[in-house]
Amino acid sequence: MKKRIIAVQLIALALIVVLSGVAQAQESQSLYYLNFKPEIAEVYNDISAVYEAETGVKLNVVTAASGTYEQTLKSEIAKADPPVLFQINGPKGYASWKDYTKDLKGTELYAHLSDKSLAVMDGDGVYGIPYVVEGYGIIYNQAIMDAYFATEGALAASMDEINNFATLKAVVEDMTAKKDALGIDGVFASTSLQPGEDWRWQTHLANVPVYYEFKNNSIDLTSDATKEITFQYGPNFKDIFDLYINNSVTDPKLLGSKQVADSMAEFALGRAAMVQNGNWAWSQIASVDGNVVAEEDIKFLPIYIGVEGEENQGLCTGTENFFAINKNVSEEKQKLAEDFIYWLYSSEKGKEFVTNKLGFIAPFDTFAEDEKPTDPLAKEVLNWMGKEGVTSVAWNFTVFPSQTFKNDFGAALLQYAQGQMDWDAVSKLVVDEWKSESGN
Numbered sequence: 001m002k003k004r005i006i007a008v009q010l011i012a013l014a015l016i017v018v019l020s021g022v023a024q025a026q027e028s029q030s031l032y033y034l035n036f037k038p039e040i041a042e043v044y045n046d047i048s049a050v051y052e053a054e055t056g057v058k059l060n061v062v063t064a065a066s067g068t069y070e071q072t073l074k075s076e077i078a079k080a081d082p083p084v085l086f087q088i089n090g091p092k093g094y095a096s097w098k099d100y101t102k103d104l105k106g107t108e109l110y111a112h113l114s115d116k117s118l119a120v121m122d123g124d125g126v127y128g129i130p131y132v133v134e135g136y137g138i139i140y141n142q143a144i145m146d147a148y149f150a151t152e153g154a155l156a157a158s159m160d161e162i163n164n165f166a167t168l169k170a171v172v173e174d175m176t177a178k179k180d181a182l183g184i185d186g187v188f189a190s191t192s193l194q195p196g197e198d199w200r201w202q203t204h205l206a207n208v209p210v211y212y213e214f215k216n217n218s219i220d221l222t223s224d225a226t227k228e229i230t231f232q233y234g235p236n237f238k239d240i241f242d243l244y245i246n247n248s249v250t251d252p253k254l255l256g257s258k259q260v261a262d263s264m265a266e267f268a269l270g271r272a273a274m275v276q277n278g279n280w281a282w283s284q285i286a287s288v289d290g291n292v293v294a295e296e297d298i299k300f301l302p303i304y305i306g307v308e309g310e311e312n313q314g315l316c317t318g319t320e321n322f323f324a325i326n327k328n329v330s331e332e333k334q335k336l337a338e339d340f341i342y343w344l345y346s347s348e349k350g351k352e353f354v355t356n357k358l359g360f361i362a363p364f365d366t367f368a369e370d371e372k373p374t375d376p377l378a379k380e381v382l383n384w385m386g387k388e389g390v391t392s393v394a395w396n397f398t399v400f401p402s403q404t405f406k407n408d409f410g411a412a413l414l415q416y417a418q419g420q421m422d423w424d425a426v427s428k429l430v431v432d433e434w435k436s437e438s439g440n
Contacts, residue, residue, distance in 0.1 A: 029056060030060055031057055031058070031059050031060065031337060032082070032083045032085070033059060033061045033083065033084070033085040034073060034083035034086045034087070035063040035064070035087075036087040036321060037063070037321070038063055040358055041061070041063040043357045044059075044061040045061070046353070046357065047350075047353050050353075051340065054343075055339075055343070059340065062076070062083070073086055073097075077100060083326060084325065084334065084336065084337045085325060085337040085340065086325075087321055088101065088127075088322050089320040089321070090320060090322065090395070090399065091120060091221045091226075091398060091399055092399050093120075093128070094127050094128055094222070095222070097324065098122070100326050101324045101325070102325040102327035102334060103125040103126060103327075104119075104127065104128075104338075105126040107338050108338070108342045109129055109338070109364070110129050112345070112364045112365050113129060114365050115363060118133065118318065118319070121222075122222060127324060128322030128323065129322060129323045129341070130318075130322050131321055131322070131360070131362070131363075132321050132361060132362065133317055133318065133361050133385075134278050134317070134361065135315040135316060135381035135384065136204055136277060136278030136316050137278075137300045137303050137316060138274050138276050138303055139276070139277055139281060139299070139300060139301075140159070140299055140300075141267070141273050142159075142297040142298075143293075143297045144182060144273040145159060145273060147182055147183075148171070148174075148175050148178065148182055148273075155167075155171050156170075156171050159299070159301065162301065163310075164306070164310050164311055165310065166306065169239075169243055172187045172247050175187045182273070183270070184270070184271060184273055185266070186271070186272055187248070187273050188243075188244050188245075188248045188273075188274050188275065189248070189249055189263035189264070189271070190255060190258040190262050190263040190266060191245050191248060191250075191258070191263070192259050192260045192262060193256050193258060193410065194256060195411065197260050198410035200276055201410065202409040202413060203406055204276070204278075204316065204397070205241065206237065206397065207395060207396055208236075208240075208316065209231070209232070209234060209237045210400075211316075211393050211394055211396045212232075212236075212305075213229055213232045213233055214226070214396055216232075221396065221399055226399045227401070227435065228434065228435050229434050231427050231430050231431050233305065236307060240303065240305045244276070245417050249266050252419075253418050256418065263275050263277075264281060264284040268284075268286075268291040278377075279300075279361065279380070282376060295376050298376040298377060298380075299376075300315055300380040302314055302315055312389055312391060314384045314387065314390040314392040314393065315384045315385075315393065316394075317394075318392075319363075320398055323341055345364050345366055345367075351366065351367060354367075361373055401433075401434055401438040404433075405433045405437040409426075409430055412425070412430075
């Protein structure tokens with residue numbers, strides 16, 4: 001009887017060990033991904049279901065609320081079961097999370113990155129792989145531009161001739177003089193300077209002079225040298241900003257009430273010929289009730305500011321979205337993360353999600369021509385990236401010191417547009433706050 005009890009106990013113990021092993025195996029086949037983009041959270045529900053069906057790995061995607069990603073990551077990374085796959089926003093993000101980021105140089109996904117210079121690097125190590133590229137510049141309506149080129153005394157015959165600031169300025173001012181004949185209210189849609197709606201200027205437009213300052217002074221973006229700027233190309237920023245606000249649908253003094261949606265509607269309704277924004281604006285243009293701009297007429301022009309050599313400048317192309325893998329979890333979990341991101345950007349189903357559901361322009365050579373986005377602005381970004389002899393403007397705004405800096409810069413631009421602050425004061429604010437917000 002005693003032998004039977006012992007045997008039963010041994011069987012029970014063995015069963016516990018087996019079940020424990022199964023549980024551990026099941027647990028190890030679960031991948032925790034902390035997602036940065038709330039707007040694609042629903043898509044990841046579908047991706048998770050397909051990925052688990054295909055591989056048996058459960059993809060647990062948690063999405064941080066808008067504007068709370070860094071705070072959420074700090075909280076989650078300290079837990080017993082932390083995120084394995086997460087995001088950093090560039091060199092600044094890497095500096096904050098370098099104690100957690102794995103070197104991804106040997107991963108399959110990095111091997112297929114079309115432009116290796118887009119990755120976040122430290123020495124020979126790769127700590128962030130961009131998973132989407134976006135581009136922004138001056139969106140224009142080809143039909144209106146063609147109407148202008150046909151006018152008497154037009155200062156250009158085609159968009160090919162507009163490849164620097166001087167030509168852009170001459171053409172825009174001539175179009176303003178002819179705006180009634182062209183049937184527009186202004187060349188540019190409204191410069192949205194309502195607080196919270198000014199990111200196109202205090203971040204995106206500001207990126208261009210900062211890019212040239214860093215580039216022409218050989219500044220290492222991962223170093224402390226980015227903690228101060230002289231705003232060397234501030235006068236160039238002023239020139240393009242003045243061109244926007246002085247040739248606009250809206251009087252400069254009224255721009256404090258304008259939102260991004262207002263300017264996109266003005267462009268979509270044919271009231272303006274140009275608007276600064278990115279490829280994400282296609283959905284906004286297409287959804288405007290009464291949109292009159294034909295898909296084939298929506299094109300991109302680089303943001304020229306009068307810098308030497310800008311004839312060879314492309315769009316502002318880059319990303320704030322980089323995959324990072326937590327090096328402090330088990331190697332098995334790290335491998336799960338590597339396998340998932342490669343599947344997403346190389347498998348037939350994964351690529352279909354990337355292009356058609358997530359709407360990403362993917363920076364990997366795993367995508368055939370017919371697997372790339374087909375919306376007009378995405379195609380324009382790809383077209384500009386593929387032009388021989390053309391250099392894209394990198395997204396250096398990922399090293400801007402803080403949101404406070406951006407907000408204060410935007411507020412100063414509004415005051416300048418309204419005639420309440422002179423340019424020297426704006427320029428001084430940029431230099432001083434950049435330094436103070438960088439912790440200097």
